[in-house]
Amino acid sequence: MSPEPEALRAAELRRQLHHHAHRYYVLDAPEIPDADYDRLFQELQALEAAHPGLLTPDSPTQRVGGRVLDGFTPVRHAVPMLSIRTETDTTAAGAEAFDARVRRELALPDDAPAVAYAAELKFDGLAINLRYEHGVLVLAATRGDGETGEDVTQNIRTIGQIPLRLHGTAPPVLEVRGEVYMRRDDFEHLNDAQRAKGEKTYINPRNTAAGAVRQLDPAITAQRPLSFFAYGLGELQGWPQPATHSATLDALAALGLPVCADRTVALGAAGLVAFHQAMGARRDVLPFDIDGVVYKVDSVALQQQLGFVTREPRWAVAHKYPAQEQTTTLRGIDIQVGRTGKLTPVAKLEPVFVGGTTVSNATLHNVFELRRKGVRVGDQVIVRRAGDVIPEVVGRVPGTRPAYVPNFRMPRACPVCGSTVLREKGGIDHRCSGGLFCGAQRKQALLHFAGRRAMDVEGLGDKIVDQLVDGGLIRTLPELYTLGVAKLAALERMGEKSAVNLVAALQQSKQTTLARFLYALGIRHVGETTAKDLAKHFGALDRIMDASVEQLLQVNDVGPVVAHSLRTFFDQAHNREVVEQLRAAGITWPEHDGSVAALGPQPLVGKTLVLTGTLPTLAREDAKALVEAAGGKVAGSVSKKTSYVIAGAEAGSKLDKARELGVPVLDEDGLRALLRGDGAGQDTGAGAAQAG
Ligand code: IVH
Numbered sequence: 001m002s003p004e005p006e007a008l009r010a011a012e013l014r015r016q017l018h019h020h021a022h023r024y025y026v027l028d029a030p031e032i033p034d035a036d037y038d039r040l041f042q043e044l045q046a047l048e049a050a051h052p053g054l055l056t057p058d059s060p061t062q063r064v065g066g067r068v069l070d071g072f073t074p075v076r077h078a079v080p081m082l083s084i085r086t087e088t089d090t091t092a093a094g095a096e097a098f099d100a101r102v103r104r105e106l107a108l109p110d111d112a113p114a115v116a117y118a119a120e121l122k123f124d125g126l127a128i129n130l131r132y133e134h135g136v137l138v139l140a141a142t143r144g145d146g147e148t149g150e151d152v153t154q155n156i157r158t159i160g161q162i163p164l165r166l167h168g169t170a171p172p173v174l175e176v177r178g179e180v181y182m183r184r185d186d187f188e189h190l191n192d193a194q195r196a197k198g199e200k201t202y203i204n205p206r207n208t209a210a211g212a213v214r215q216l217d218p219a220i221t222a223q224r225p226l227s228f229f230a231y232g233l234g235e236l237q238g239w240p241q242p243a244t245h246s247a248t249l250d251a252l253a254a255l256g257l258p259v260c261a262d263r264t265v266a267l268g269a270a271g272l273v274a275f276h277q278a279m280g281a282r283r284d285v286l287p288f289d290i291d292g293v294v295y296k297v298d299s300v301a302l303q304q305q306l307g308f309v310t311r312e313p314r315w316a317v318a319h320k321y322p323a324q325e326q327t328t329t330l331r332g333i334d335i336q337v338g339r340t341g342k343l344t345p346v347a348k349l350e351p352v353f354v355g356g357t358t359v360s361n362a363t364l365h366n367v368f369e370l371r372r373k374g375v376r377v378g379d380q381v382i383v384r385r386a387g388d389v390i391p392e393v394v395g396r397v398p399g400t401r402p403a404y405v406p407n408f409r410m411p412r413a414c415p416v417c418g419s420t421v422l423r424e425k426g427g428i429d430h431r432c433s434g435g436l437f438c439g440a441q442r443k444q445a446l447l448h449f450a451g452r453r454a455m456d457v458e459g460l461g462d463k464i465v466d467q468l469v470d471g472g473l474i475r476t477l478p479e480l481y482t483l484g485v486a487k488l489a490a491l492e493r494m495g496e497k498s499a500v501n502l503v504a505a506l507q508q509s510k511q512t513t514l515a516r517f518l519y520a521l522g523i524r525h526v527g528e529t530t531a532k533d534l535a536k537h538f539g540a541l542d543r544i545m546d547a548s549v550e551q552l553l554q555v556n557d558v559g560p561v562v563a564h565s566l567r568t569f570f571d572q573a574h575n576r577e578v579v580e581q582l583r584a585a586g587i588t589w590p591e592h593d594g595s596v597a598a599l600g601p602q603p604l605v606g607k608t609l610v611l612t613g614t615l616p617t618l619a620r621e622d623a624k625a626l627v628e629a630a631g632g633k634v635a636g637s638v639s640k641k642t643s644y645v646i647a648g649a650e651a652g653s654k655l656d657k658a659r660e661l662g663v664p665v666l667d668e669d670g671l672r673a674l675l676r677g678d679g680a681g682q683d684t685g686a687g688a689a690q691a692g
Contacts (some may be wrong), residue, residue, distance in 0.1 A: 004606035008057040010054045013044040017060040018165055020254075026258045034355055058136040058164040063157050072150035075141040078175065078235035081129060082146060085293065085312045085367070087319045095272035097297060098317045105306055105314055114268030115297060116691045117243040119275040120231060122263055122292040122318050125181030128156060135170025137163070142213065146311060152213050156180070158222040162212060167256040168509050176257060177235025184288050184386065186225035195365070198428065204325065205289055205393045227288070230257040244298045265298055276319055284356075287673040289386055292320035323556075324386040327397055328352035330379050333364065333408050335415050339444030340524055341431040343410060343421060345370050347381065347393045355385030362391040366428050367410050370507060376405040387660050416440040436476065443469045445522050449477055454520035455509040455529055455587075459502045469492045477579035481506060513587045514541060521579070525565045533557055539592040545570045545579070603677035604632025607643040611657070613651030615668040623671065632676050640664060646671045 020037050024030045026156060030037075041060060048055045055061075068124060087094035102115055116591050129149065131139040140156035141149040142149040155673075159180065166174070181203040183192075190208065202208040208316045212224035230252045233241065242248045246265050253259040262282075266275050269637040272295050297303050297315035306314040322407050329350040336344045345364040352359055362383050364370045373395050375381050380400035412421055412429045419434030430439050436445060450457035468474045473487060483506070488499035512520075518541070519531035526534070537555045538544045544566070551562035567573050609627050611620060618626070623646065624634045638645055644649075645658040645665045658665050666674065 001588075007050055007054055010044060010047050010051075010059075011088065011291070013040055013047070014056070014059055014165075016040055018058075018163065018645050020314075021060060021160055022256050024162065025153075026256065028204075030675050035653070040119075043176065043663075051392070054327040056136075057138065058162065061159070062164065064219075064222055067154075068219075069154070071216070072152060072214070074144075074148050075139065075151045076127060077141065077146070078149050081149070081177065081234070082308070082311050082313060083352055084316045084318050085376075086292075087317050090320050090322055090372045092273040092276070094319045095276055096269045098319070099269035099272060102306070102315070106302065114271070115302075116244075116299065117248070117266045117272060118296045118297070118298045119264050119266040119272060120294050121229075121260055121279060121286075121290045122233075122294045123179035123181050123229055123260075124206045124289040124291045125179040126179060126206075128152070128180050128213070128228070130162065130176045130230075131234070132166055132174045132176065134172060135166040137165070150214070153165050153173060154218040155213055155221040157210060157216060158218055159226045161226075161228045161258045163256040164381060167254065169256075171236055171237060171239035172500060173237035174255075176230050177232040177234055178228055178230035178257075179227055180209055180213055180228050181205065181288055183227055184289065184389070185287060186227075190225065194460070195369065195428070201359060201394075203382070204386075218475070228258055229260045231259075231294070241300065243300055245296050245300065245303070246298055248300075259420070266295070272319070276430070280321055284386075287379055289324065290321070292318050294318050308345070311665075322353065322356060324396070325382055325384045326352045326357040327380050327382055330375055330377055330381045330396075332377055333370075334410060336441035337414060337416050337432050337438060337444075339439065339441060339448050339522060341414075341434065341441050343414070343430040345408065345410075345434065347383075349381070349383060349393075352383060354391070356374050359383055359385055359391045364393055364404075366427055368407065368429065370542040375403065376404050376407065378403075397414055414440075425513065429485070437519040442475070446474065446480065448522045450509075451518045451520075452577060453495065454516055455512060456516070457502075457509045458505045459498065460484070460505070463493060464488075464491060476581070477578055478585050481510075481582075481587075482583035499678055510585070510587045511590050512587060514539075514591060517541070517587065517589055518544070521575075523565060523569045525562045530558065530562055535609045541579070541591070545576065601677055602631030604674060607632045607674075608635050608641055609633070609671075610635050610638050610645045610654055611646035611648075612643050612645060615646070615648040615671075618668055618671075623668075626675055627671075644670075644674065 005465070017040055020030065020032060020040075024037070029234070034291045044059065045061050046420035048059065048061055054652050055263075057308050075228060085521050087098060089097070098114065101113070106115075108115070114201040127143040129141045129143070130137060131141075137153075137157070139151065140153045140162075141151055143149050147636040157164065170409070180317065187202065187205040187208060196203045202211075208224065209226055212221050215221045222435065230249070233248065242251055243652075244265075249259045249263065260557055262279065264271075264275055266272050276293055280292070283290060295317050297306060303315040308314065330347055331350055332348040334363065336346050338344060345367060347362045349362060354357050362385075364373075365373070373393065375393060375396045378401060380397040381393045382395050382397065383391055384394045410421060413419065414421055414434055415433035415442070417432065417438035419432050419438060421430050422433050423430045432441065433659070434441065443462070443465050446460070446469070447462060449455055468483075468491075470483055471491075474480060483503065485496070485503050487501045488494055488502055494502075513535065515528075515532040518526065518534060519528050533556045534544055538547065547566075549560075549563045549567055552558050552566055553560070604627060609632055610622055615623060627634050632643075635642065638654050640661055642658070642661075642663045645654060645663050647655050647658075647665050657663075
């Protein structure tokens with residue numbers, strides 16, 4: 001009996017979805033757009049709904065949903081999940097001690113060659129055992145006490161990186177062990193979203209990942225961005241394990257499991273020390289938290305020879321790094337005033353060594369978050385510094401408050417300029433209403449204006465800005481351009497030479513672009529991308545300053561908040577005055593007639609053109625700019641995807657190729673017709689004649 005066509009189609013859809021999920025989640029190299037994936041997914045969902053008999057446990061549709069549980073079922077591990085000994089000496093000595101111990105246990109003579117170790121990262125998450133039977137994920141369990149864990153299969157299925165079916169020929173039983181974790185950027189986004197909703201923020205990625213895996217409602221787990229790395233094995237039946245741990249990880253990757261690329265085979269103590277140092281130096285730029293590295297004797301035969309002491313293997317060790325979280329005393333709470341006037345409560349801490357540096361200030365974000373965390377002066381608080389994220393107070397140690405301490409209150413007057421502090425109705429942030437009257441805002445505005453992505457004034461750092469503002473030398477942005485060498489050279493830490501350089505840098509910054517200038521003004525909600533979009537759309541500053549909210553809303557990605565903010569900014573006479581003074585100081589940029597190039601129709605959207613030979617009047621760069629302004633792309637070589645070849649005198653092989661592929665060939669007049677939006681698709685043949 002042959003299978004029904006629906007069954008064949010469902011199997012084919014599952015195969016394709018597994019393939020694309022691996023490309024997307026594990027290799028980070030999707031082959032099809034998300035929308036195509038969604039279409040395949042929905043087709044399978046519909047098939048399964050119509051024919052429930054077609055549903056299989058490895059179906060990608062099983063990644064979402066599932067029912068809410070009353071509790072987790074205990075699972076006895078076929079092979080106990082052990083832990084590893086931790087080397088707390090974070091210096092090279094920690095690695096040397098491990099290598100010495102391994103050599104001693106193996107009774108290696110001093111002149112025996114170096115032992116080969118698999119060196120990998122120690123991921124900071126939650127250990128999970130994945131059981132695959134005949135290639136299908138049938139059970140996922142937490143470590144628990146090592147003997148018995150909990151069945152969290154429903155939740156683990158929601159993690160896109162974890163294959164529901166292994167690639168290639170699969171053995172009867174293969175248990176894979178690894179760590180479920182949360183990337184730092186995913187964690188930050190999650191907390192940003194919590195803040196925006198006015199809800200409690202999570203303390204760190206590890207606790208958040210662990211909490212998500214142990215959620216009784218899998219729909220909640222599905223909303224948490226979790227990731228996974230495989231690092232070991234459990235029970236095996238019918239799987240010929242490679243002879244080394246490093247080759248085992250390669251084999252797991254080939255089966256479609258995510259395996260971290262930051263690993264190596266290290267030789268002897270020197271190799272381990274080098275790995276520990278190299279990863280320590282990269283720790284802050286890794287996209288996820290690690291609390292150390294793990295060394296494992298690479299040879300499986302030697303691992304067996306070494307065996308275990310109680311619950312720990314003799315052949316592995318975790319070598320730690322300094323902690324990224326520490327407890328310290330909150331001495332006080334200061335208020336910092338930012339560029340847009342936002343008041344940020346900053347924790348003044350008993351200095352503490354965390355994440356590789358001494359931290360004495362940490363952000364508390366805003367007064368609501370401060371209240372939610374319940375921290376008060378005198379408390380023992382947890383400070384976190386991970387990666388390049390600014391240090392923050394994530395919570396307090398309960399039961400450490402010495403005596404009654406009043407709750408923190410935001411000041412009613414700006415601590416810098418005394419202006420009234422306001423909070424938008426329903427908003428989270430308190431702001432100083434002083435604007436550029438406020439020294440703190442003036443300083444930040446100057447630093448922003450001079451920043452690398454704005455006017456790019458090299459050498460104007462915060463020490464100089466502090467002096468310029470505090471000394472009353474500068475009250476407005478345009479006054480920056482009135483500074484002379486003599487005034488600057490008189491500042492602290494400023495020699496004659498630096499002063500000359502700074503004046504030159506200011507001079508140089510005057511030649512800029514409209515997008516940079518617009519961004520430099522520091523208009524609320526106008527970031528770099530928005531500034532570029534506005535510049536492209538309008539082409540000239542005056543058109544932006546005079547645009548109505550409706551006209552602003554026409555711009556790519558400009559919504560009501562941005563449009564309103566721009567209008568408010570340019571409606572204020574003093575802001576227009578600042579712009580005029582900056583122009584008078586000599587700041588210029590090229591403008592274009594937004595009405596033709598950018599606002600006009602874009603007849604070449606979706607078209608790719610190739611230019612070849614010399615056109616009668618248009619230089620190559622100008623032709624390219626015109627094509628791009630009309631929404632088209634210019635490519636360097638001719639292919640089937642080329643829409644037109646524009647050929648001038650002495651066109652060569654590109655013209656031959658165009659004829660071979662049947663791509664239309666146009667001359668300069670033909671190009672002009674395309675740019676006007678008429679004559680599209682007409683091969684004038686003129687280009688060919690000219691080139692001949
Ligand atoms: S191997 C028998 N490798 O660290 C060896 N563990 O006590 C079993 N961990 O909670 C563990 N990264 O979840 C191993 N690359 C790695 C690891 C790793 C993180 C965790 C593991 C366990 C603890 C080890």
